[in-house]
Amino acid sequence: MDILTPTIFSYLTVALVMFSLGTIGVLTRRNGIVVFMCIELMLNAVNLVLVTFSKMHNDEAGSMMVFFVMVVAAAEAVVGLAIVIALFRNKQDIDINNVNIFKW
Amino acid sequence: MEAATTIQTLLFWTFSVIGLAGAVGLLFNRNPVYAALSLVLNFFSIAGLYLSMGAEFLAAIQILVYAGAIMVLFLFVIMLLNLREEEGAATFDIKKGAAFILGLGFLAEMIFVLKDFLSVEAGGTFDFGKVEPVGRSLMTEYLFPFEMISVILLTALIGAILVARRYTHTEG
Numbered sequence: 001m002d003i004l005t006p007t008i009f010s011y012l013t014v015a016l017v018m019f020s021l022g023t024i025g026v027l028t029r030r031n032g033i034v035v036f037m038c039i040e041l042m043l044n045a046v047n048l049v050l051v052t053f054s055k056m057h058n059d060e061a062g063s064m065m066v067f068f069v070m071v072v073a074a075a076e077a078v079v080g081l082a083i084v085i086a087l088f089r090n091k092q093d094i095d096i097n098n099v100n101i102f103k104w
Numbered sequence: 105m106e107a108a109t110t111i112q113t114l115l116f117w118t119f120s121v122i123g124l125a126g127a128v129g130l131l132f133n134r135n136p137v138y139a140a141l142s143l144v145l146n147f148f149s150i151a152g153l154y155l156s157m158g159a160e161f162l163a164a165i166q167i168l169v170y171a172g173a174i175m176v177l178f179l180f181v182i183m184l185l186n187l188r189e190e191e192g193a194a195t196f197d198i199k200k201g202a203a204f205i206l207g208l209g210f211l212a213e214m215i216f217v218l219k220d221f222l223s224v225e226a227g228g229t230f231d232f233g234k235v236e237p238v239g240r241s242l243m244t245e246y247l248f249p250f251e252m253i254s255v256i257l258l259t260a261l262i263g264a265i266l267v268a269r270r271y272t273h274t275e276g
Contacts, residue, residue, distance in 0.1 A: 004113050004117065005109060005112075005113050006112065006113060006116040006117075006156075007221070007222065007223065007224055008221045008224040009218065009219070009221045009222045009223075009224065010116065010120075011116070011153070011157070012218050012221060013215060013218075014120040014123065014124065014153070016211055016214045016215060016218070017124055017127070017211060018123065018124065018127050018146070019211075020207045020208065020210055020211035020214075021124075021127040021128060021130070021131050021207070022127070023203075023206070023207045023210060024131060024203055024204055024206075024207035024208075025130060025131045027199075027200075027203030027206065027207065028131075028199075028200045028203045028204070029131075031136055031187065033136055033140075033178060033181060033182055033185075033187070034130070034136055034139050036178070037130060037139060037140060037143050037178060038130065038131075040143065040170070040174065041127055041130060041143060041146060044146070044147065044150050044170070047150070048150055048153060048154075051154060051157060051159055051162065052157070054230075055157050055158070055159075055230045056221075056224060058230065058231065060232040060237065060241055063159060063162060063232060063233070063238075064238075064241055064242070064246050066162060067162075067165070067238075067242070067253075068249060068253065070165065070166075070169055070170070071253045071256060071257065072256065073170075073174070074169065074173065074174055074257070074260075075256050075257060075259070075260035076260075077174050077177060077178070078177070078260045078261070078263075078264045079260055079263050079264050079267065081177060081178070081181045081264075081268075082263070082264035082265075082267040082268035083267055083268075084181060084185075085181065085184070085185070085267075085268045086267050086268055088185050089270070094185065094187070
C-alpha cells in the first residue's frame, strides 16, 4: 500500500504528462480547434500543479490563482473560437498549415 | 486516517489513469468531436483529482466551467463548422517526430527536476477547498483581481463579437 499512496511527486507527474501530451498535440495536430483544445489541456495541467503546491504548502494563493487561470482560459477559448469562425468564413478551412497569409 | 488515505489512493489512481487516457485520446483521435469528448473525460478526471486533494469547490467549478461551458462552446463550433476528419493525422513525418521528441524530452527533464518532491507526502491538510474560505478570500484579499475578472470577461465578449461578426459592405 505504501508504494501506491500518492505523493506530491505522483500528482506532479500526472500533471506533467498531461502538459507534455498537450504540447505534442499543439505541435503535431493541424486542426485549429484541436490545437485550442490541446492548449486547454495544458492550462488544466498547470492548474493541477498549482493546486498540488497549494496543498503542499497549505497556502491558499495557489488555489486562488486557479480561478484566475480558469477565467483567462475561458476568455481565450471565446476569442480563439471567434477567430476560428472568422477564419472558416474567409477560407472554408481551419487547417493551420494553410493559414499563412502573414508569411512572405 | 487510514481509511481516508486508502480512499485518496483509490481516487488518485482511478482518475489519473482515466485522465491520461483522455489526454491520449485527444492527441490521437482524428475526428474533432471524439477528441473533444476525450477532453471532457480528462476534465472530469481532473475534477476527481481535485476532489482527492480536498479542493471540493474547485472540483465543482472545474466541472461547471470546463466540462459544462467551455467544452459545449467547443462542440458547438465543431458542429457549426461541420468539419471533415483531419487528413494525414495518422501519418508520420519528420516534423511530428521532432515534436514527439521535444515533448518527451521536456517531460523527462521536468520529472528529473521535480524528483526532490518524491518523498513529500500528499496527505497534508488543505483548509480552503470549501466554499466559505474561497469566498472569504475572494472578497477580501483578492478583491481587486476578482473585480478585474469582470473586465477581462467583458473584453473577451466584445472582442469575440467583433471578430466573429459578419462584415457587410453596406455598413461603414
